[in-house]
Amino acid sequence: MYAKGALEQARRALQASSGSLEDAQAVSRMQQIARAAMVLAERQLGRRRAQAELFATQRRLATMRERATAQRRALEALMRDRASLARGGAQP
Amino acid sequence: MTWRAVLILWCVAGLACAAQQTPGTFDSFFASPAADLAREHAPDLYEQARTAWTAAEGAQRHKDGAAADDQRTEARLWLTAAVAEAERVQLDRRRAELQREEERWAKQLARDQQASAVVARDISRYEARAVALDEAERLSALSERPTLNDATLDAILTRVRLNLALAEALGASDEQLQPLRERAEVTARRRPHSAKAAEALLWKTEALIGQMRAQWPEPRPGASIELVETALATGFAADRMGSGVLIRSERFFTSNGNVSNATVKRFHGLLAAFPHGPVACQVAVPELPGRVWAHRVARLVERLRRMDDPGRVSTGMVVTRSLSAGAVQCTFAAYRGL
Numbered sequence: 151m152y153a154k155g156a157l158e159q160a161r162r163a164l165q166a167s168s169g170s171l172e173d174a175q176a177v178s179r180m181q182q183i184a185r186a187a188m189v190l191a192e193r194q195l196g197r198r199r200a201q202a203e204l205f206a207t208q209r210r211l212a213t214m215r216e217r218a219t220a221q222r223r224a225l226e227a228l229m230r231d232r233a234s235l236a237r238g239g240a241q242p
Numbered sequence: 243m244t245w246r247a248v249l250i251l252w253c254v255a256g257l258a259c260a261a262q263q264t265p266g267t268f269d270s271f272f273a274s275p276a277a278d279l280a281r282e283h284a285p286d287l288y289e290q291a292r293t294a295w296t297a298a299e300g301a302q303r304h305k306d307g308a309a310a311d312d313q314r315t316e317a318r319l320w321l322t323a324a325v326a327e328a329e330r331v332q333l334d335r336r337r338a339e340l341q342r343e344e345e346r347w348a349k350q351l352a353r354d355q356q357a358s359a360v361v362a363r364d365i366s367r368y369e370a371r372a373v374a375l376d377e378a379e380r381l382s383a384l385s386e387r388p389t390l391n392d393a394t395l396d397a398i399l400t401r402v403r404l405n406l407a408l409a410e411a412l413g414a415s416d417e418q419l420q421p422l423r424e425r426a427e428v429t430a431r432r433r434p435h436s437a438k439a440a441e442a443l444l445w446k447t448e449a450l451i452g453q454m455r456a457q458w459p460e461p462r463p464g465a466s467i468e469l470v471e472t473a474l475a476t477g478f479a480a481d482r483m484g485s486g487v488l489i490r491s492e493r494f495f496t497s498n499g500n501v502s503n504a505t506v507k508r509f510h511g512l513l514a515a516f517p518h519g520p521v522a523c524q525v526a527v528p529e530l531p532g533r534v535w536a537h538r539v540a541r542l543v544e545r546l547r548r549m550d551d552p553g554r555v556s557t558g559m560v561v562t563r564s565l566s567a568g569a570v571q572c573t574f575a576a577y578r579g580l
Contacts, residue, residue: 179312186319200333
């Protein structure tokens with residue numbers, strides 16, 4: 151799991167808050183820590199998703215660039231052929 | 243992008259360690275490139291971190307070590323979340339840039355594919371035209387040479403087979419087709435050096451197509467295109483005009499002014515293959531034509547009339563500078579607008 155550390159920290163904070171019910175301020179601080187840890191886990195997952203999408207886009211771009219370059223080379227070869235035929239005197 | 247990601251990760255690791263190991267100062271915690279990026283791209287989370295850090299400093303001043311530790315931990319978590327968010331924003335921006343680049347490449351690819359198709363079609367047309375010109379050249383020179391080479395014989399046999407297939411499609415019977423098929427097979431096997439037999443076979447197949455077409459009361463749709471193609475393949479220039487199909491040739495007269503047997507034969511073949519309607523021919527003559535041109539045209543008229551329907555072709559002279567002297571153009575009027 152990608153955000154395992156943050157989630158573990160949230161779990162520990164919630165556990166600690168339930169174990170010190172006599173100190174209301176400590177409970178509140180533990181709950182704040184748990185909330186911050188949950189938000190961190192959420193943002194880490196968001197970053198992970200963004201990274202995966204970026205890598206997929208990079209792969210697609212590389213493929214597209216390769217195809218476009220190959221097509222451009224094919225077009226240039228065709229144009230050379232046509233120019234050569236035109237120089238040979240045949241009319242379309 | 244990569245260096246920035248590494249820097250951010252390094253800073254995040256540094257922040258986490260600094261927060262866990264020592265209390266540190268505000269500057270050591272918030273004054274870093276990663277924190278700057280977090281403030282820019284995730285201001286809400288960054289503000290949460292600052293608030294928690296301020297509370298930790300307050301607790302430290304009140305000598306409440308446990309509260310200070312908890313609030314520094316909270317501040318560290320908020321700031322790390324802010325940094326993660328900032329990195330996500332930057333990754334998304336980079337992805338958007340790459341997507342725009344991908345779209346540019348895709349557009350180029352689509353344009354090039356379209357252009358390649360156009361150029362490939364052009365090349366096909368060039369090649370088809372070159373083959374047709376080659377064939378036309380061979381067929382048009384047929385009667386002018388007593389012998390024929392292998393390439394010319396192959397061109398004739400190809401044309402014969404195409405004509406037989408067309409005649410069959412137009413309704414020719416096996417009785418009509420079989421003798422011509424057998425002659426084509428014999429010609430292909432024996433490969434005669436004389437042009438006469440091959441040429442006669444070719445015109446027979448053209449005439450058979452003409453017989454089939456003659457059964458129709460008028461030319462069928464598409465007949466004008468067939469007429470143009472057949473004329474081009476047999477060495478004439480041809481165009482579809484408003485008044486019909488116009489056939490032109492500068493080879494009706496030889497260089498010494500005699501009527502060309504080869505061209506007249508080919509023209510008769512064309513007339514037989516396209517039997518509908520009158521054909522009006524004009525012979526281009528120089529200004530102030532003398533008796534020489536009058537005699538030449540008279541000889542041509544006499545030769546053109548040596549056919550089954552002598553009245554079908556009418557021939558006149560026209561004084562023009564747009565055609566060279568001796569050029570003949572004939573309009574197949576029934577093949578208008580088809």
